[in-house]
Amino acid sequence: MIDFINLYLVPGLTIGSVYALGAVGISMIFGILRFAHFAHGDLMTIGGYGVLTAVWFIPIHPLLLLPFGMALAIVAALAVDRFFYRPLRQLPTIYTVIASFGVALIFRSLAQLFWSSGNQVFVPGVRPPVVLFDTFRISALHAQVIILTLIIAVALHFFLTRSKLGRAMRAVSDEPELASVAGLDTERVVRWTWVIGAALAAAAGVFAGMDTSMHPNLGWNLLLAMFAAAVLGGIGKPMGAIAGGLIIGIAEETVTYTWFGGEPLISPSYKSAVAFFIMVALLLFRPQGLFKGRLL
Amino acid sequence: MEMTGLLFYLVSILIAGGIYAILCLALNVQWGMGGLFNAGIAGFFAVGAYTSAIVTTAVSNRHLGGFDLPIPFGLLAAMLVAGVTGWAVAKICVRLKSDYLAMASVGIAEILRLVIVNEAWLTNGSLGISGIPRPFGDLVQGRGADLVYLAMVWLCVLLVYVLCQRLYVSPWGRTLRAIRDNEDSARAAGKDVDWFRLQTFVIGCAIMGLAGALSAHYFKFLSPSATEPLLVTFLVWVMLMAGGSGNNKGAIAGAILIWFIWSATEILTGRLPPEWITRSSYIRMLLVGLLLQFVLQRYRSGLIPEKSPKLRSD
DSSP, X not given: OHHIIIIIIHHHHHHHHHHHHHHHHHHHHHHHHOSOOTTHHHHHHHHHHHHHHHHHHSOSOGGGGHHHHHHHHHHHHHHHIIIIIGGXXXXXXXXXXXXXXXXXXXXXXXXXXXXXSSOBOSSOSOOOXXXXXXXXXXXXXXXXXXXXXXXXXXXXXXXXXXXXXXXXXXXXXXXXXXHHHTTOOHHHHHHHHHHHHHHHHHHHHHHHHHHSOBOTTHHHHHHHHHHHHHHHHOTTOHHHHHHHHHHHHHHHHHTTSOOSTTSOSSOGGGTHHHHHHHHHHHHHHOTTTTTTOOOO | OHHHHHHXXXXXXXXXXXXXXXXXXXXXXXXXXXXXXXXXXXXXXXXHHHHHHHHHSOOOSSSSOOOXXXXXXXXXXXXXXXXXXXXHHHHHHTTSOHHHHHHHHHHHHHHHHHHHHHOHHHHOGGGOBOOOOOTTTTTOOHHHHHHHHHHHHHHHHHHHHHHHHHHHHSHHHHHHHHHHHOHHHHHHTTOOHHHHHHHHHHHHHHHHHHHHHHHHHHHSOBOTTSSOHHHHHHHHHHHHHHHOTTOHHHHHHHHHHHXXXXXXXXXXXXXXXXXXXXXXXXXXXXHHHHHHHHHHHHOTTOSSOOOOOXXXXX
């Protein structure tokens, strides 16, 4: 049981936090701009490399340098929206999907060009886990990631429900025509969607990169699980996306636990297939997700 | 010497270009005619490549088979297995709407990749399969063999083109375009939308399998790291958008054009200073990414835009 918590549940919550933060952006962009943003994983990669570079110059704890990664990701997101997505906005959204597929490749090749294609670590060396009550052995990073994600989730909740801008975002996501008739500045809402989505993506990228190592494919490899999380939580529901991300993360890790007898339920090498099956099953049987998201 | 070297460089480009043309025709069936977004092209390509390799290589204890059958059987088996894989996928996913299908297809490619890497009894895992035969490998060797292979690849392109063109002008193709352009009215006219989509997906996947088989016999060696799946998928998309989606001639023209550009940039980046050479492939990827954005914004209908066949008035 203790092994289950230490080796499956906490790592599941950690990777789930990464999915959750990435899925918020995907869900909001899907809700407001109505397309599946294929470059979101690579936006995470860009944010991660932003912090990595900052660590080279300012050798303090990488999590304190998060704002640098967020700034880089925000600039990147606003630039691709302005130059590559906005010109296609009047067309069927599938063209924007294709464009974002291309942007994913652009981000990735930029990462390879500027930061090399190998693995890079934020802080070298092995950090011993924190031991609580002699039984729980949790790595400090995992604890930091989970706590930071919770703080971000609470802040996001208050932003979306209390601030004027947050409420405008939810309005545009729920009823775009009504929102624009009511005089909401849609382009401003779109801009802030990118800002928030990119900032959270950068945080997710840094968490993922610190947990393993930074490499140019980091974000793309997480994309499928984040799509699944966004669908699970309901498209256009940021809080749902956070719940969805945590559920997918825990599901991926715990299916490899030895539930029955000595064998893992599913071989660990196939655990990334779990997200896919959750996503497809949901799309077929409950496309609105757990939290009544929008339907395409 | 210089001239023959150049000639055979051209031959190698045309062989790879032909294989891409087949992939592009396959995507044109799925996306151009059927409006089905498939971001998992490389997955079905790999299924075809491995199938043909397993069917045609000599008996080996490192992977399933080899069955040592003639190459045509390998090509047919590749189409069959890729088609059946496509059928299984389509059975689950074809009802999904455009963006959702795109998301699911990324997952399909990932799962196919996991199977190829992890099931060593089937594919010899990351070590790959070697000793894949070339057609007429006993009769012609060296550079002559490349010419024979070039002819064979382009014969396949021609056959696939004729097939796709027949599909396009047939009542079947007309129904498909009706579904693509207005699903609801096609459904109201009594067309079984899901069934047509399923067929489209399977036909496209089978053709992608053929392209995979042709590339396996060309390189004679297969391993999971031999190709970068995302790059293959992406190049095929750029080719189809640039050539003209919905038009089979456009698909072939786009494949050749983009493949020539891709190969020419290899020559150009080869002249960069040494410290940049290792990074040249990333510069090329960046350029192709930008090229797609340019095509999407300026030349959306492509080099040879789609032209619906005339209706007969009988």
